[in-house]
Amino acid sequence: MGNKSYLALITDAYSKKIVGLTVWRLLSVESSLKALKMVIGNRKNRGYPLMHHSDRGLQFCSNDYHKLLRENVINARMTAKYDPYENAIAERINGILKQSSL
Numbered sequence: 001m002g003n004k005s006y007l008a009l010i011t012d013a014y015s016k017k018i019v020g021l022t023v024w025r026l027l028s029v030e031s032s033l034k035a036l037k038m039v040i041g042n043r044k045n046r047g048y049p050l051m052h053h054s055d056r057g058l059q060f061c062s063n064d065y066h067k068l069l070r071e072n073v074i075n076a077r078m079t080a081k082y083d084p085y086e087n088a089i090a091e092r093i094n095g096i097l098k099q100s101s102l
Contacts, residue, residue, distance in 0.1 A: 008035040032059040040072050050074045
């Protein structure tokens with residue numbers, strides 16, 4: 001249990017590339033904010049609107065996370081409930097990473 005880490009990923013839905021990531025010992029808002037800040041810092045076409053789609057994890061529901069999205073004109077969209085099909089891109093990436101780590 002002491003070696004457990006959490007990976008926060010943000011994947012571009014169009015290219016399927018991972019555009020933001022962090023690894024932390026604890027699942028936290030801070031780790032997800034760091035991944036989001038990576039995306040914002042590397043964003044090239046600031047004139048185009050962005051949509052951020054996530055599940056309803058506590059880190060994605062936090063006020064700090066939504067504040068950063070609003071400040072950078074990124075629209076937030078969340079799944080209605082836990083349903084892997086509603087967040088298929090993230091679930092696919094997570095599945096690939098889990099399989100490759102076995």
